[in-house]
Amino acid sequence: MYFPTAGIACNPLVPFLVSLGISFFTSMGGITGALLLLPFQMSVLGYVNPSVSATNQFFNVLACPSGVWTYWREGRMVWPLAAAIVAGTLPGVFLGAVVRVWLLPDPGHFRVFVALVLLSMGGRLARDAWRSRPALPSRTAGQRQRPGSGSPFVCQVLRRSSREIVLSFQHRTYTVTARRLWLLSLSVGLVGGVYGIGGGGIIATFLISLFGLPIYVAAGATLFATALTSLAAVGFYALLAPLSPDLAVTPDWKLGLLMGLGGMCGMYFGSRCQKFVPQAxxxxxxxxxxLLTALRYLARAL
Known part of the structure; x- marks a missing residue:
């Protein structure tokens, strides 16, 4: 099948199955799979023009709802946390789209940028995994033991204000500073807009490592934020297209649809299986x- 916007031809089963497999695993960590689908599109399929970012955003729009629905049904969708992330990432994603189209259109430069993002995220996760204990994290400020019973995977919002969000999960309390989360989300949204992952994928790493939230709690909120900001980003890329007639800016709808359907299936099953997999x-x-993807990109750039 030929994909005109991407300028490539491939078997339609390839992007569908790859996105399904990637999303199955990454959705367990609150990451849609777009984070790794971008290297696949650029290095394997040869899709290197700026519209690859918009196609990745379109993939998020289609793939995320199945994961969000599963986390909501299981009582692990923390809406105040999701709202705070969206409030920061949404304006950042708009700025990121502008940077991608006008400042980073060259695929070589963009590969270096992608590698640096991946190195930062992968290094932080690796360090956090090394320090993790088999039990849930116990080093977060404001965290304490709580009595009570109920489903071990239901998260409750104890208090929400303009200053903090207090959550209870598996008899422990977690406090998130709202202003700090918003500022971090704004910065991450800028990077996510350039990268084409909506921002939520990056913020998941920081929720786990900086705020000490369990991965079981952070995943639903980051997937929801990714879906909403990606929808806005797709529309923004469409608005930018007439201003850059010499560049392919809008998504490749056919390719995005195939990957989105694969991601939808992968996220559904991944979110269902997540609670059976240890955090570490x-x-x-x-x-x-x-880290492996980042090292490959840097090797090609040097």
Missing amino acids: ALKTMLALIM
Whole structure:
């Protein structure tokens, strides 16, 4: 099948199956799979023009709802946390789209940028996985033991204000400073807009390593934020297209649809299986994938 915007031809089963497999594993960590689909599109399929970022955003729009629905149904969708992330990443994604189209259109430069993002995220996850204990994290400020019973994977919002969000999960309390989360989300949204992953994928790493949230709690909120910001980003790329007539800016809808359907299936099953996988294993898996991909990109750039 030929994909005109991407300027490539491939068997349609390839992007579908690859996105399904990637999303199955990455959705367990609150990452859509777009993080790794970008290197696949650029290095394997040869899709290197700026519209690859918009196609990745379109993939997020289609793939995320199945994972969000599963986390919501299981009581692990923390809406205040998701709202705070969206408030920061949304304006950042808009700025990132502008940077991608006008400042980083060259695929060689973009590969270096992608490698640096992956190295940063992978290194942080690897360090956190190394320090992790078999039990849930106990080093977060404001965290304490709580009595009570109920489903071990239901998260409750104890308090929400303009200053902090207090959560309870598996008899422990976690406090997230709202202003700090918003500022971090804004910065991450800028990078996510350039990279084409909506920002939520990057913020998942920081929620786990900086705020000490369990991966079981962070995943749903980051997937929801990714879906919403990606939808806005796709529209913004479409608005930028007439201003850059010499560049392919809008998504390749056919390729995005194939990957989105694969991602939808992968995220559904990944979110269902997540609670059966230890946190340390999830962090290690994501860190290895990110670091190996980053090293390959840097090797090609040098």
